Amino acid sequence: MNHTxxxxxxxxxxxxxxxxxxxxxxxxxxxxxxxxxxxxxxRQGLIPQESAPHPETIVRLTTPRSHLRGARSxxxxxxxxxxxxxxxxxxxxxVIAAYTRANHYLDLKLKLKMLAGFMEKEFGCRTRVFSCYxxxxxxxxxxxxxxxxxxxxxxxxxxxxxxxxxxxxxxxxLDLEPDQxxxxxxxxxxxxxxxxxxxxxxxxxxxxxxxxxxxxxxRRGTIPLNVRDLWANRLYGCSTCQDVCPHNTGLSPTPREVxxxxxxxxxxxxEILDMxxxxxxxxxxxxxxxxxxxxxxxRNAVIAAGNSRMDSFMPALKELTGDxxxxxxQHSLWAVAKIGGPAVRGLLEKALGAEPDPLVQRDIKSLLDxxxxxx
Ligand code: SF4
Ligand code: SF4
Numbered sequence: 207m208n209h210t211x212x213x214x215x216x217x218x219x220x221x222x223x224x225x226x227x228x229x230x231x232x233x234x235x236x237x238x239x240x241x242x243x244x245x246x247x248x249r250q251g252l253i254p255q256e257s258a259p260h261p262e263t264i265v266r267l268t269t270p271r272s273h274l275r276g277a278r279s280x281x282x283x284x285x286x287x288x289x290x291x292x293x294x295x296x297x298x299x300x301v302i303a304a305y306t307r308a309n310h311y312l313d314l315k316l317k318l319k320m321l322a323g324f325m326e327k328e329f330g331c332r333t334r335v336f337s338c339y340x341x342x343x344x345x346x347x348x349x350x351x352x353x354x355x356x357x358x359x360x361x362x363x364x365x366x367x368x369x370x371x372x373x374x375x376x377x378x379x380l381d382l383e384p385d386q387x388x389x390x391x392x393x394x395x396x397x398x399x400x401x402x403x404x405x406x407x408x409x410x411x412x413x414x415x416x417x418x419x420x421x422x423x424x425r426r427g428t429i430p431l432n433v434r435d436l437w438a439n440r441l442y443g444c445s446t447c448q449d450v451c452p453h454n455t456g457l458s459p460t461p462r463e464v465x466x467x468x469x470x471x472x473x474x475x476x477e478i479l480d481m482x483x484x485x486x487x488x489x490x491x492x493x494x495x496x497x498x499x500x501x502x503x504x505r506n507a508v509i510a511a512g513n514s515r516m517d518s519f520m521p522a523l524k525e526l527t528g529d530x531x532x533x534x535x536q537h538s539l540w541a542v543a544k545i546g547g548p549a550v551r552g553l554l555e556k557a558l559g560a561e562p563d564p565l566v567q568r569d570i571k572s573l574l575d576x577x578x579x580x581x
Contacts, residue, residue: 211383213329217281220324224317225462227286227371228364230351230385234270234277234377240346241268253415256427267343270377274334279382281321282344282351284364284371285314290459291471293449296439297514299472300507302495303420303443305372309467309493311338314374322376329380337374338494344373352385358410359398359447363391368454398447403436407447419444426502426533428565429509431572434540439510441473442495442503467493475514478507479522505537512541520545524553532563539566543573 214231221229244264247253259267271277287310294301315337322333336342345362348354353373354364361369365388392410399407406417415421422429423442448454469490481489483500490496495503508526511519523545526538539557543550551574558570 214382226283226317229283230353231281231382232351232384234280237268237346240343257425274377276379277377278379281376282348282353283374286367286371286460288370294472300441300475300510301472303445306443308464310372312466318374318376331378331380334377348373355388355390358392360413363453369448397450401450434509437509441506469493475507475511501531508537508541512544515545532566536566536569
């Protein structure tokens with residue numbers, strides 16, 4: 207279906223009227239370079255083994271036509287979310303990274319669905335819409351469609367809104383004139399690399415996800431001991447590398463009201479430690495945190511509690527050292543040891559005697575070796 211430039215102009219205008227902050231387009235060919243980069247990252251161990259994508263997942267992520275047979279073009283879109291909020295400093299609260307304080311993805315997806323409806327009616331084409339980075343390799347698509355360029359931190363930077371945007375995609379069998387990719391403009395800057403608390407940006411554009419707090423906070427699994435110490439009071443996500451980026455300074459807050467899934471800039475850690483499944487589903491309904499499991503978010507809260515070194519968390523943490531989930535026992539024992547106190551050695555020794563899981567046993571032995579460090 208060949209409509210190219212005139213169709214794109216109409217689509218752009220309609221997108222703008224819907225409140226989408228920017229769109230670009232590219233072809234729907236497989237993203238072979240991205241596929242190679244994913245495969246290489248897995249081979250090099252730059253993605254934790256527990257969450258490394260399967261080869262078929264990599265192919266699906268990088269093959270737009272596996273999501274819409276006959277797709278010819280991809281419309282990449284973004285929505286700006288910056289709201290000028292300070293990073294909360296209270297250590298008894300877990301910080302939520304700005305991009306996920308509300309569900310901007312859902313907002314953008316619904317707008318893209320309206321745009322898709324317009325295109326189907328106007329051009330008789332087929333469409334499919336995505337937003338939330340789990341189905342398609344959205345950053346490479348955004349780069350190819352000229353939405354922005356990759357910063358050295360591996361996030362897409364748009365010319366007018368920095369990297370403070372969420373991305374979405376609209377696949378179509380319509381032929382749209384492609385946009386040109388943008389030239390990177392980081393220059394000699396290394397601020398994001400210098401600011402990353404864990405050194406996860408090992409070289410420009412190269413991210414070691416084993417150390418990236420953003421990546422780890424979204425997934426189940428063991429957080430390496432040295433990374434737990436650097437976690438601070440994050441509850442979900444990390445934006446340190448974006449906070450220091452010159453492309454994000456001096457930007458005006460969006461006047462757009464938040465529509466879906468607002469959860470605030472932080473949540474009391476105690477609330478997450480005590481939460482049950484029903485509370486979790488209710489609290490994060492409509493927010494993308496709700497697509498994770500309670501165990502993952504509780505593990506994050508446990509680490510934040512440990513780093514706070516507040517005695518008031520001890521009763522809840524001690525209770526969680528007996529949790530049925532080995533991941534929760536493992537991190538709770540660490541947090542108890544981190545807060546410290548005279549009873550910690552005895553508690554760890556008792557836990558070691560009762561612990562069936564070899565990974566947790568290994569952790570407890572390390573904690574016993576280093577317990578003096580926390581005293
Ligand atoms: S998100 Fe956080 S941990 Fe990950 S690279 Fe950026 S600063 Fe480092
Ligand atoms: S902080 Fe500097 S190096 Fe990092 S993405 Fe921004 S401009 Fe590029």
